[in-house]
Amino acid sequence: MRTDQPAPPGGGLRPDVHTGKVALVTGGGTGIGRATALDLAAGGARVVICGRRPEPLAEVADQIEALGGSCVTVSADIREEGSVTTVVGHALEAFGPVDVLVNNAGGQFTAPAEEISPGGRRAVHRLAVDATWAMTREVARRAMIPQRSGAVFFIAFSPRRGIPGFAHAASARAAVENLAAGLSLEWSRYGIRTVCVAPGTIATGGLDDHYTAEDRERWERSVPLGRLGRPEDVSGLISFLASPRAPTSPAPPLWSTAERTPGVPGTPCPTSPRRNPTSPRRTRPPRTTHDPLRH
Ligand SMILES: CCCCC/C=C/C(=O)SCCNC(=O)CCNC(=O)[C@H](O)C(C)(C)COP(=O)(O)OP(=O)(O)OC[C@H]1O[C@@H](n2cnc3c(N)ncnc32)[C@H](O)[C@@H]1OP(=O)(O)O
């Protein structure tokens, strides 16, 4: 069963929390991007979503409009030169300056590091790093810097320390995380907040479609709760952090929706040798060292 069916949007925030705001969500037609577009719209934001396929974008726009919101879709591959300018141009023309940018579009494949070709690594970095950089710069220059305010979100990975099979992708997300940190220091003078959100493993159509059941089971086992997260776990956090209720911090912020034990598999509870009838009983070896507490 697919597990990315959306929960009712809004995330518990007031329905006017984003009123007057314009939000641009890349990859807003599916998964985490869709949930984010719906949550921001449920808070009153006018939303622009982009992605390569027009169909999922149109479905999300219909959902938003059915809830009384406004949504414009732009079908574009943001890795292509010029498409970022086009997307931002459509947003400005439709709704005016963008207040919230969610750099959500991203993707990769699992492969042993030694089998990732330069072209494979490049394909992932062009989307996660280059297109994200281009989109952020375009929105900042054309909207946020002139209006001296804005919030930009980036999506990283949790765990942050590296993921087997994801050498290309995890290093791309580390670059994005650092970009968020640097910009948060540099652009605070413009009133722009840059925030990196690091989701745990989230049950989305993208996960269902592009990864094996084996990958999924391994990731599921690695989550202490024993189940994957929901897109709304991430979108609710972004919607909150985009709201006036968000805490402001002088330090470069990173928010994680999950963290897990290193080494991927979940941590099993150690079993007592006595409870396993096949284990030989261990006897305590005789004490040989001097213990000052015992006389
Ligand atoms: C604990 C884990 C937590 C994190 C879990 C995260 C999950 C998610 O992010 S879920 C959902 C995200 N969505 C996706 O991942 C979407 C699926 N992925 C893609 O669309 C891609 O992987 C893409 C963005 C990289 C596709 O780019 P595209 O340019 O369309 O790809 P090409 O087919 O043209 O190939 C380019 C290049 O990459 C090599 N390559 C592609 N697939 C593989 C593979 N499975 N193994 C090895 N190499 C692969 C391909 O061979 C090309 O390289 P060259 O031939 O050297 O040019």
Ligand SMILES: NC(=O)C1=CN([C@@H]2O[C@H](COP(=O)(O)OP(=O)(O)OC[C@H]3O[C@@H](n4cnc5c(N)ncnc54)[C@H](OP(=O)(O)O)[C@@H]3O)[C@@H](O)[C@H]2O)C=CC1
């Ligand atoms: N699910 C998870 O466990 C985790 C996901 N993430 C990241 O969160 C983000 C969303 O993931 P999720 O919702 O699961 O994945 P999805 O695959 O559902 O979403 C990715 C979205 O990005 C769009 N997209 C992909 N490539 C491009 C492109 N070149 N130009 C424009 N749009 C593009 C896709 O639309 P289209 O194909 O139509 O272009 C799609 O809507 C991704 O960056 C992902 O890597 C991070 C941690 C964990």
